[in-house]
Amino acid sequence: MQEQASGNSTGLTAGQIEIFDKDSPALPSGSYVLSVQQSVSHDGTCAISPSDGDQCAPYETSLDFAVEGPKLSMGTDQVMEVFPPSRSPGAWQETLPYISLASPSIPWESTIAIPQSSTNGDTAPWLALVVLTQEELGNLAQPVHTITVGDLISPSSQNVLAPVISPSPTTQERAEKISSLDIPAAVFTANMPSAADMKLLAHVRRTSKDDGTQTSETGTDTYSIIMANRLPQPAKNNFAFLISLEGLGDYLPGGSKSIPEDKTSVRVAVLYSWQLGTVTEESDFCSDFQRLAEGDNTSMLKLPQKIEGQVGTVLELGYVPLTWHMRSGETMTGWYRGPFTPVATKEDLIQPPKDSAILPAVLHSDQLLRYDQSTGTFDVSYAAAFEVGRLLALSTPSYLTQISGWRADAITEALKSTGNLYHDARALLSEGQAASSQEPPVSIQNWLARQAQLTGLPFSYLVPSADLLMTESLRFFILDQNWIYYFLMGALSVGILEDSSLAHHQGSAHSAVTKAMKSANNGEGWVEPITGYLLRSSLVTDFPKMTVSARAVDGNALVCLQKQNLSSAVTFGLFYGVPETVSFTQPEQHQQFGVYVQGSGYVIPARYISGAKTGSKIPSDGSGDASVQVAMRAHSNGVLDVSATAQSLAAIVSANDDYLQASGALSSGQFAVQMIKPAGQFSFSWSPTSQDNNTGEAA
Known part of the structure; x- marks a missing residue:
């Protein structure tokens, strides 16, 4: 160190x-005097100041100043x-x-x-x-x-x-x-x-x-x-x-x-x-996750109620019943599901029909309502996604300015092309109502890509019912790409007043949205399912920078698309692909320090301080690790004799690590390496096709 x-x-x-x-600061706190002296001579003769014996009397000045710290x-x-x-x-x-x-x-x-x-x-x-x-x-x-x-x-x-x-x-x-x-x-x-x-x-x-x-x-x-x-x-x-x-x-x-x-x-x-909180044997990072793994605290994101019949089937798909206020002023119950679903969804809703290059134009969110004849109710999910996309766009003035400029440029381009109508009439007749080829500028595409990561989306659209994510619970989900698509299309629909105007922009809008989704999804669009988790727990409050990783069935690590704390107690993350295990780890860059109980005292395992083995435990001559007894102050109630403990550790480290042999004493950084305790980790096995899909185990 x-x-x-x-x-x-x-x-x-x-x-x-x-x-x-x-x-160390360049100048520690304290009072200082800056002194300057200069003597001027030429050929042994004082040029300006009178001589003082054999030397020219110098010009000198000083400045008093202080450096203050907190x-x-x-x-x-x-x-x-x-x-x-x-x-x-x-x-x-x-x-x-x-x-x-x-x-x-x-x-x-x-x-x-x-x-x-x-x-x-x-x-x-x-x-x-x-x-x-x-x-x-x-x-x-x-x-x-x-x-x-x-x-x-x-x-x-x-x-x-x-x-x-x-x-x-x-x-x-x-x-x-x-x-x-x-x-x-x-x-x-x-x-x-x-x-x-x-x-x-x-x-x-x-x-x-x-x-x-x-x-x-x-x-x-x-x-x-x-x-x-x-x-x-x-x-x-x-x-x-x-x-x-x-x-x-x-x-x-x-x-x-x-x-x-x-x-x-x-x-x-x-x-x-x-x-500090109460000192208890029953609570730490791993044991708290162990409690989450027990019972129904970890499952796919859906209501916990078990109901028979058609309603129960809908609930199993992750829907919740919500009051829907219709444009006519009437109210009725509608089924809503956000972008996080407990089951995989088909992306055919955002793929153009076989006989068209683009999807049908959508001007109003009502066009995305889906009626279920078996229950006599509407699925309002994609309509709500479209509408919240519009609202989010309308609340962003800079985005509105950019999209207005883009549309104005597109109109100018269209007007310029009218001079060629005579020559292009045959092409226009064959193409029908052609879509604009002018894509949105990079600034709009970047904004859409950020929204595709669900940045700034109201939490109630992600989790529409508190029963979906109760206190001290972990829920897994699959991302519904259809929902994300119509959410972004809603954001691109602002300012369009006529069906013909929307049809003109539909092709470029579809291209811009799919590019934004690819950018947010590891650059691959929806080639692989996007999966994720929602955690609501005091663990988020206590460990806001915990790391989360996932591995597929083949053991390869999945790309973590994002991790975001939605509040002081709620966090969520997205992975590219379907995981076999999801692991939560205390942040490694914020390692804790401590000792280990042995008998009636405490011990600390000695660790290497240089080379590739830095931080690894030094093995003992026999079995296990080389450890030292922690020196405690007499009648101190847990107060360590830090310097004495460091000397004992230095004796073992210097005998096994050449780096310390020269000084023979641990520095503060080297002592910190000895006192670090490994980060806790807890892993969940996850299978989205199973009803009771999660078990936990400590790493």
Whole structure:
């Protein structure tokens, strides 16, 4: 591991990460003096200034300036992720909480005063993530308080140890509001990381923006990670606090000073905090998916009710009964099914008849109503798709401008061609009502392609009934290409007032829509079925960047056309082809840190830190993996002795990895590799032809 070089792109692919020790700013926070001197002489004679002995007196000037970092507060936009998620119950007793910050250099923008002997001359970050229980904080419901900077550095109580901020805040700065926490002195000493620990608890991570889907971004994200040094405590209310230790470094465990006896608490600035969920053995990524796999929580997207007869047959096809308001003012029940269906549909509805090059023109959505004589009801699905396409187009001014311009150009082209009517009369008679050959411009086609990915479509058109996707459920489906086709044709129909005008544009519209569908469907149109999933669960809230993959019967990976979080609790994705298995994985670029229980203590398996084996466990001389006993502080309730544990790990790593033999000590990035716990994964087997089609198994 090394210090990260800003702006250095490494071409990472989906799921890959790079870890660096730190990202030091060019100038850390502090006061600086810039001095400039210049002496001018010619042939040994001072040209301008008088001589000062053997030397010409120099011209000199200086400039005082200061570099300030976010010492006492930080914008919430800096926080990219926290783990464990806020208030989410889980098996966190073996997990070290962490926070990721958008700025890769923020932990090193300032340093704390620490003894040289404990850090070998190195500096430690000014930020620490600490885990404390509500009981340790006096059972306060809200332990964090809003105060001024003046109250932080000059508390009204003489029993509070306050940080010494340098340079001293100005009068204006002293009036600024910040968040603070008063930590009992004994709790501070027992739980704060030592100076040596703090060097190991912050590192930099670079990940690819590629999420494995066809529509993913390119490039990389670089951010800083700060780990806590304590495991959450079972049967306790645990809080995580990102605090500033500037001005308090000497009072850390192993520091040069002890907290005075008359000081009963230590006041710190809190930059961010969250309450951890209940520590329970029964909830984690895989076990939560296991519960989804049980019962009827995973099935094809259809109503769960079992009804006999013709109505039951319609429900099995994924339809829901909805009230339909007719143009005449009457209301009746109509059957509706969105683009997600539990059964495969034929695409013959969007294929031109054998005796025509194009489909019949559609001017009104009523033309797409389908009457079922057996039930005496209408299927309004494609009519609704056409209409919502029109509405979406009408709500996009830029698209309306573009399509109006395209139609105007088409009319101009048609008028120009009237001069050749005499010579082309025979051709016109033979062709009949020819369609326009002018295709929409690229901007319109790109807009259609985005809509074909269902971007911005109201959720009620995708899932028309809450019973289709209940809380804590997973549903699979096949994409109805007919629905998508008429949805896009509706978007292209805006502004057409006559049947003859629509017929003139029908050919180019059909071509544009099919191209948009091919672009959205891996460039292959509907050669292979498009399948997908809908997940409504707290798992989406807790793991919004989870990755999803699918494999076909032959074992080959399917192309993930897209993955989109529709809300904080609902996500969906599309695959090109029919999967045999669908796997949900905790995001690999957001690996968690932690330990493993062994007997009455904890262990950590040692891992390689260089070469192709980086991150792989080092085998032991006997059977299994080479592991070390985690060093814990005496009577610490889950507080790790981080530096002692790192030394034990370094002994094994240096004996097996040549990269570490020179230094003999783990850096912060190398320590992070040791503490990473593999991402959880859960796989579902899926067969769209089966009624009870899903079982789950943990990977």
